[in-house]
Amino acid sequence: MNREYAEGYLKGYEExxxxxLEELIAMTCRKSYTSTEIQILAKNQRISIPKKRAAKKKELELEIGTSLDPREEKVTEPNQEAAPGKTILIKGEGNQQAMADFRDLVKAGWExxxxxxxxxxxxxxxxGKDCTVLWLTKADPSAGDQDREEYLLPTETAKMQTxxxxxxxxxxxxxxxxxxxxxxxxITNTDFRSFLKIAQKLKDDVYQARSLLLLPYEPTNLPESEMNLLINEMS
Structure with missing residues (x-):
């Protein structure tokens, strides 16, 4: 018996x-029980299904020698190195690594x-050196002392691209x-697909201009399928 067979068997067993038991509940006209007695019996048995399933799962796991718990898919980390025209994914948003890399390049004379x-x-x-900064925020520009042009709403993707x-x-x-x-x-103020389209276009523009894009990401903030798609597209 292999894993796939055991999983299929377990699903069929539960179903x-x-x-x-649903059929038993419907049989309220049997002479050996009153309708109320049959319903009570069947409902009590239905409640015990998860317990019986767990017992059957353990039995199958012992037989096949492996766990039947859902397998976790691992996100493959990109293998990258900095170079003109490249997009570099950096694990972790809001940390100092990406900002430190940016600082070091600017200090080395990069725009x-x-x-x-x-x-x-x-x-x-x-x-510590002059650079262009856009602040992703919903703060009111008139309430602060920053240059109005430095404010960028998370929904202003057209302005960002410009x-x-x-x-x-x-x-x-x-x-x-x-x-x-x-x-x-x-992403939380737009949606993943919209951001991905912007990122794909940006990656191509950066490549053509021989610039360098640093793109921090946080794996725990996205579903695994979206995280893998992002890594595949941007690596």
């Missing part, structure tokens, strides 16, 4: 029990564009880096 949940003042203070395109055009032929740190924030 068969349910069907049998930098940072799109982040961190405010422009904090980013520029950390980087800023990126202008940055790449302006710095074509020169070393440049883009840090897009706010994937989850954009």
């Amino acid at each position: 068969g029990m349910r069907e049998a 930098g564009l940072c799109i982040s949940r961190t405010s422009p003042k904090e980013v520029k203070l950390f980087v 800023v990126i395109r202008n940055f790449l055009t302006k710095n074509k032929g020169r070393p440049s880096v883009i840090l897009l740190d706010g994937m989850t924030y954009i």
Whole structure:
């Protein structure tokens, strides 16, 4: 007996029990029991199905020598190295690794564009050199002391793409880096498919301009299927 057979058997076993007991409930005209007695008997048996299924599962696991618990699919981590025209996925949003990589490149003379949940003042203070910063936020621009042009709503994807395109055009032929740190924030305010389309276009634009894209991501914030799709498309 193999695993697939055991899983199929277990599923059929449970479904068969349910069907049998539903039929028993319907047999309220049997002479040996009153209708109430049959219903009570069947309902009590139905409640015990999960317990009986667990017992049958253990029996099958002993027979096939392996667990029948759902298998966990592992997300394959991308194997990458920085180079002009590349997109680099960095595990973990809002941490210092991506920002530190961005800072090091800007300090080395690269032109930098940072799109982040961190405010422009904090980013520029950390980087220590001039760079372009867009703040992903829903904060009211008139309530703060940041330049209005530095504010970017998570739904303003067209504006974001325009800023990126202008940055790449302006710095074509020169070393440049883009840090897009706010994937989850954009997705939760739009949707995954919309973000993926933007990211795919950005990857191609970065490649043509010989720039570099740093794209932090958080595996726990996305379903596994979407996470794998993102990695496959952006690696």
